[in-house]
Amino acid sequence: MANQLNVTVWNxxxxxxxxxxxRKVYPDGLHMAIGGSxxxxxxxxxxxxxxxxxxxxxxxxxxxxxxxxxxxxxxxxVQDEIVERVCRRVLEGMGLVVLHSGHFSKVFKKLMxxxxxxxxxxxxxxxxxxxxxxxxxxxxGIGEYFEIEHExxxxxxxxxxxxxxxxxxxxxxxxxxxxxxxxxHRGQGKIFYFRPGHETYPTYYQExxxxxxxxxxxxxxxxxxxxxxxxxxxxxxxxxxxx
Amino acid sequence: MANQLNVTVWNxxxxxxxxxxxRKVYPDGLHMAIGGSxxxxxxxxxxxxxxxxxxxxxxxxxxxxxxxxxxxxxxxxVQDEIVERVCRRVLEGMGLVVLHSGHFSKVFKKLMxxxxxxxxxxxxxxxxxxxxxxxxxxxxGIGEYFEIEHExxxxxxxxxxxxxxxxxxxxxxxxxxxxxxxxxHRGQGKIFYFRPGHETYPTYYQExxxxxxxxxxxxxxxxxxxxxxxxxxxxxxxxxxxx
Amino acid sequence: MANQLNVTVWNxxxxxxxxxxxRKVYPDGLHMAIGGSxxxxxxxxxxxxxxxxxxxxxxxxxxxxxxxxxxxxxxxxVQDEIVERVCRRVLEGMGLVVLHSGHFSKVFKKLMxxxxxxxxxxxxxxxxxxxxxxxxxxxxGIGEYFEIEHExxxxxxxxxxxxxxxxxxxxxxxxxxxxxxxxxHRGQGKIFYFRPGHETYPTYYQExxxxxxxxxxxxxxxxxxxxxxxxxxxxxxxxxxxx
Amino acid sequence: MANQLNVTVWNxxxxxxxxxxxRKVYPDGLHMAIGGSxxxxxxxxxxxxxxxxxxxxxxxxxxxxxxxxxxxxxxxxVQDEIVERVCRRVLEGMGLVVLHSGHFSKVFKKLMxxxxxxxxxxxxxxxxxxxxxxxxxxxxGIGEYFEIEHExxxxxxxxxxxxxxxxxxxxxxxxxxxxxxxxxHRGQGKIFYFRPGHETYPTYYQExxxxxxxxxxxxxxxxxxxxxxxxxxxxxxxxxxxx
Numbered sequence: 001m002a003n004q005l006n007v008t009v010w011n012x013x014x015x016x017x018x019x020x021x022x023r024k025v026y027p028d029g030l031h032m033a034i035g036g037s038x039x040x041x042x043x044x045x046x047x048x049x050x051x052x053x054x055x056x057x058x059x060x061x062x063x064x065x066x067x068x069x070x071x072x073x074x075x076x077x078v079q080d081e082i083v084e085r086v087c088r089r090v091l092e093g094m095g096l097v098v099l100h101s102g103h104f105s106k107v108f109k110k111l112m113x114x115x116x117x118x119x120x121x122x123x124x125x126x127x128x129x130x131x132x133x134x135x136x137x138x139x140x141g142i143g144e145y146f147e148i149e150h151e152x153x154x155x156x157x158x159x160x161x162x163x164x165x166x167x168x169x170x171x172x173x174x175x176x177x178x179x180x181x182x183x184x185h186r187g188q189g190k191i192f193y194f195r196p197g198h199e200t201y202p203t204y205y206q207e208x209x210x211x212x213x214x215x216x217x218x219x220x221x222x223x224x225x226x227x228x229x230x231x232x233x234x235x236x237x238x239x240x241x242x243x
Numbered sequence: 244m245a246n247q248l249n250v251t252v253w254n255x256x257x258x259x260x261x262x263x264x265x266r267k268v269y270p271d272g273l274h275m276a277i278g279g280s281x282x283x284x285x286x287x288x289x290x291x292x293x294x295x296x297x298x299x300x301x302x303x304x305x306x307x308x309x310x311x312x313x314x315x316x317x318x319x320x321v322q323d324e325i326v327e328r329v330c331r332r333v334l335e336g337m338g339l340v341v342l343h344s345g346h347f348s349k350v351f352k353k354l355m356x357x358x359x360x361x362x363x364x365x366x367x368x369x370x371x372x373x374x375x376x377x378x379x380x381x382x383x384g385i386g387e388y389f390e391i392e393h394e395x396x397x398x399x400x401x402x403x404x405x406x407x408x409x410x411x412x413x414x415x416x417x418x419x420x421x422x423x424x425x426x427x428h429r430g431q432g433k434i435f436y437f438r439p440g441h442e443t444y445p446t447y448y449q450e451x452x453x454x455x456x457x458x459x460x461x462x463x464x465x466x467x468x469x470x471x472x473x474x475x476x477x478x479x480x481x482x483x484x485x486x
Numbered sequence: 487m488a489n490q491l492n493v494t495v496w497n498x499x500x501x502x503x504x505x506x507x508x509r510k511v512y513p514d515g516l517h518m519a520i521g522g523s524x525x526x527x528x529x530x531x532x533x534x535x536x537x538x539x540x541x542x543x544x545x546x547x548x549x550x551x552x553x554x555x556x557x558x559x560x561x562x563x564v565q566d567e568i569v570e571r572v573c574r575r576v577l578e579g580m581g582l583v584v585l586h587s588g589h590f591s592k593v594f595k596k597l598m599x600x601x602x603x604x605x606x607x608x609x610x611x612x613x614x615x616x617x618x619x620x621x622x623x624x625x626x627g628i629g630e631y632f633e634i635e636h637e638x639x640x641x642x643x644x645x646x647x648x649x650x651x652x653x654x655x656x657x658x659x660x661x662x663x664x665x666x667x668x669x670x671h672r673g674q675g676k677i678f679y680f681r682p683g684h685e686t687y688p689t690y691y692q693e694x695x696x697x698x699x700x701x702x703x704x705x706x707x708x709x710x711x712x713x714x715x716x717x718x719x720x721x722x723x724x725x726x727x728x729x
Numbered sequence: 730m731a732n733q734l735n736v737t738v739w740n741x742x743x744x745x746x747x748x749x750x751x752r753k754v755y756p757d758g759l760h761m762a763i764g765g766s767x768x769x770x771x772x773x774x775x776x777x778x779x780x781x782x783x784x785x786x787x788x789x790x791x792x793x794x795x796x797x798x799x800x801x802x803x804x805x806x807v808q809d810e811i812v813e814r815v816c817r818r819v820l821e822g823m824g825l826v827v828l829h830s831g832h833f834s835k836v837f838k839k840l841m842x843x844x845x846x847x848x849x850x851x852x853x854x855x856x857x858x859x860x861x862x863x864x865x866x867x868x869x870g871i872g873e874y875f876e877i878e879h880e881x882x883x884x885x886x887x888x889x890x891x892x893x894x895x896x897x898x899x900x901x902x903x904x905x906x907x908x909x910x911x912x913x914h915r916g917q918g919k920i921f922y923f924r925p926g927h928e929t930y931p932t933y934y935q936e937x938x939x940x941x942x943x944x945x946x947x948x949x950x951x952x953x954x955x956x957x958x959x960x961x962x963x964x965x966x967x968x969x970x971x972x
Contacts, residue, residue, distance in 0.1 A: 377952070378917040
């Protein structure tokens with residue numbers, strides 16, 4: 001189908017193999033549930049940690065418009081060379097949607113330049129996600145808030161650069177809040193961080209979560225234009241006072 | 244003197260030893276000229292690349308409120324361990340003022356997460372620096388613009404994250420422009436990038452440039468407060484729906 | 487045609503009637519040339535100052551997705567009631583693209599909350615518009631810069647709130663620069679200010695200018711979602727400590 | 730005392746006269762409690778609605794570095810002429826700290842350009858204010874969060890422009906959250922909105938609230954420099970292609 005956006009969903013895919021509770025919720029892996037966010041405006045493919053080159057070959061990335069990233073227990077197993085490759089592609093224009101515990105991935109930390117640390121608690125408490133930027137396209141079709149009945153808590157301070165735009169913020173029953181939908185421009189690429197998605201809860205089957213992920217992929221789509229030119233430049237106007 | 248701000252001026256200090264033209268302009272090194280920006284509200288010290296640990300020991304950094312950074316030809320000689328140390332201190336609250344070709348330093352690139360690339364030309368052309376944020380404290384005492392008679396050109400696209408605040412922008416005679424005074428918050432630290440200062444021009448003796456550097460150091464001073472707590476957190480409110 | 491975006495080009499349309507030089511460049515009015523920016527993804531209509539209600543009836547605005555605004559000599563003739571109506575619609579989600587001397591329109595000043603003042607000069611000098619945000623959709627299809635051979639100069643300080651995103655900046659031969667492509671979110675609406683377009687130059691026939699205007703209209707398109715609810719709110723969780 | 734900052738605390742001062750419950754908490758008026766935030770680095774004076782010109786004469790404002798604003802039930806009684814005068818002074822550089830229900834004051838709405846609407850509830854529930862920008866000077870001396878035992882709730886969506894910097898966000902027991910400490914640059918002035926302070930609670934006696942108010946006044950202090958020049962400008966460089 002013409003004009004489809006090529007999205008690649010990357011998943012660490014370890015919890016599902018090692019933990020019965022996770023497998024029960026996501027029998028085909030978190031990536032397959034995340035991939036369920038996309039309708040036929042998207043061409044969806046998948047990549048996982050234990051494939052060669054983590055499934056992220058140069059060719060695969062060259063053909064990816066937007067990459068989604070879910071990782072948690074094995075951030076350290078992602079090879080630095082692949083991290084470099086992904087970051088370079090983002091800076092060249094590929095979109096990146098980082099999900100939940102991906103905040104601590106090498107890719108996200110490198111692109112942010114900060115620790116990306118935060119508070120967390122696994123108590124399965126209620127999360128209520130509020131829209132704070134009602135005109136932003138990533139909020140399209142989303143009510144003024146939506147609830148996730150059971151989720152891991154993430155709390156402030158979240159050690160990221162101030163987002164270029166804050167779309168969502170989360171209220172947690174246990175008393176914390178969190179900037180949970182954050183837009184960043186980096187190089188020619190666009191990055192969206194979206195908080196929910198602990199591996200033991202069916203978060204990625206929830207309609208609102210899927211809508212946000214789909215909206216985010218469209219927002220993060222590459223902008224078609226010639227690449228910037230860097231380095232030594234000839235003058236465009238006469239210079240009269242060389243010194 | 245009580246309440247002085249401890250600033251450390253770091254300089255690569257290689258051009259001055261290798262190049263007669265640079266030594267003529269900065270006989271005691273660029274760092275000494277940069278240090279001339281500060282009055283007695285500041286306690287100024289210096290550090291250079293060829294000192295042990297580049298002069299940036301743990302103790303030295305622990306006693307630095309704001310670090311200034313000038314480097315150009317030897318970015319690659321800065322040890323990664325020291326880069327980590329400096330970046331960690333910035334994220335913990337130390338201010339950082341990055342000058343001119345320091346845009347390509349390991350420290351700045353790591354904190355920005357982008358290539359920090361740009362256009363450049365050494366033609367000694369005129370630069371006119373305009374204030375675009377007239378209420379910002381870094382613009383205090385600066386007219387609506389000031390000129391530097393001869394400077395290296397830096398042109399857009401400058402591959403940095405969108406600054407939290409843009410204070411200055413530069414017009415160049417050869418036809419380019421540049422975001423030349425950029426504020427960033429990273430972690431608990433504040434970073435200011437200031438464009439001018441090619442080693443062959445007496446830029447760091449110019450009154451307006453010195454005023455900006457001094458203003459920037461004051462703006463970047465650490466905020467005194469307890470550090471954020473990260474990691475596993477006990478609930479502050481009762482959780483009634485654990486799942 | 488389904489899914490077309492309804493754009494309304496509003497023009498003061500006075501210079502063209504009063505000034506032979508302007509009429510020569512824009513015989514059918516500036517609005518018709520601006521309207522030439524749009525292909526069949528858009529449904530274009532027009533409105534001008536001297537029509538009843540300035541052509542901006544409640545019904546017209548209700549059916550407008552994105553409004554473009556060109557005004558200059560007759561800002562004072564725009565009735566306050568219509569200004570209120572347009573601003574209300576923007577806050578409710580209608581996009582707004584403000585062109586050139588529209589910076590001083592009542593609508594733009596009211597939405598910005600600042601004077602929107604600037605420097606200007608009518609010398610027909612060269613303007614070179616640089617892309618400073620290469621990944622932004624409004625820069626799609628635009629090279630790293632483009633030139634307008636003859637334009638009125640606008641210079642900093644431009645008294646606007648810091649844009650949510652700066653896409654373009656202009657270099658002028660006479661020595662000034664200007665933030666010339668500025669994004670703002672206001673209420674549920676999105677606003678883009680685009681600098682070029684003095685009435686005596688054929689700026690709105692230039693390909694790059696038209697491309698930017700078309701890109702901006704798409705970026706500013708309304709986000710489809712239920713409106714926020716304001717006012718007295720019932721608690722969503724039990725309150726245990728009423729005081 | 731030299732170098733003191735001149736702050737003027739403006740209070741509507743009506744609730745205290747009409748409502749016994751409010752008078753009990755603030756017998757001398759809210760303004761006197763707010764004024765208690767300042768130590769001897771500040772020179773504090775007061776102004777109230779029912780004074781001539783609301784206590785905000787041209788002379789008074791000319792001698793005010795930072796104005797604090799508390800109003801609620803009588804926003805409509807503030808004369809438009811005084812609103813214009815205050816806004817003009819802010820754009821010229823006077824700092825402005827808007828407190829609680831001042832979000833709906835004519836002054837704040839005019840400077841923001843949006844409705845400034847929000848959700849609210851008077852249930853006396855708990856508010857927990859989190860620091861989301863730990864390096865910002867307005868957070869100096871503040872822990873990672875502080876609690877107000879009983880407060881009115883304000884909830885998102887808060888219809889303001891995206892703040893230049895978000896320093897605090899509030900969690901409410903009833904299930905909402907709010908951007909409660911927001912920085913804005915407007916013209917040459919700096920504006921801080923701070924959420925807490927309902928008239929029936931002793932909020933303005935609380936240590937953390939006072940510290941934030943004092944920090945905010947220092948942050949909002951005017952930047953000393955010559956005013957920007959607007960209007961017709963002579964070229965600074967030769968123009969070779971007048972057209």
